[in-house]
Amino acid sequence: MDGAMPINWQLTVDSADPHAQADFWAEALGYVVEDHDAFIGSLIDQGLVAESDYKVRNGRRVFCKGEGIHHPADPPERGAPKRRILFVRVPEAKQVKNRLHMDLSVGPERREAEVKRIEGLGAAILARVEEPEGIHVTMADPEGNEFCVQ
Structure with missing residues (x-):
């Protein structure tokens, strides 16, 4: 390398049901579905998240708009570099072949x-x-x- 720092990245996938997609891909890859229950709790305590922004799934709070998974050897802390896939809810369905x-x-x-x-x-x-x-x-x-x- 010419002195450039490696870039952290995540793959973001548009989804109709991000939570089901996260469950599927976590199982397929042997990855971990991220647990943001405590983070969501702190945002609620600060008044930054409304009840409509999250739901309880499998006994923990999850954001309605998306769900992430990461490699089990990667650190769980928010913001730490990860091999991460984020599934985000979008209104439109997939229409063409993936590029x-x-x-x-x-x-x-x-x-x-x-x-x-x-x-x-x-x-x-x-x-x-x-x-x-x-x-x-x-x-x-x-x-x-x-x-x-x-």
């Missing part, structure tokens, strides 16, 4: 078992692709977002 998608690299020996496992979580198989450079299975999550298992 950006995830590739889940599990290896040829685990590919079929992972495809079956993820299919059991609610994903659908779109195509099995055999190309000279490799084999992968194109799938769609419960909201139709494409991803590959290779």
Whole structure:
């Protein structure tokens, strides 16, 4: 590198139901659904969050507009660098093929078992692709977002 600092990032995914998407992807990837119950509580105490901004889900307060997941080895504190995916509620449905998608690299020996496992979580198989450079299975999550298992 030429002295540039690495950039922290998160992938943000538009969703009809961000909480269901977070649950699906946390299970698919072995990630953790973030717990912001205490943070929401502090915002309520400060008068910064209205009752309409959050709901109780699985025994904890969550923001209505979105839900995040992160790698289990990453620090849970807000603002700490993470391998994070944020699912945000939007009114419109997905309409075209993704221009950006995830590739889940599990290896040829685990590919079929992972495809079956993820299919059991609610994903659908779109195509099995055999190309000279490799084999992968194109799938769609419960909201139709494409991803590959290779």
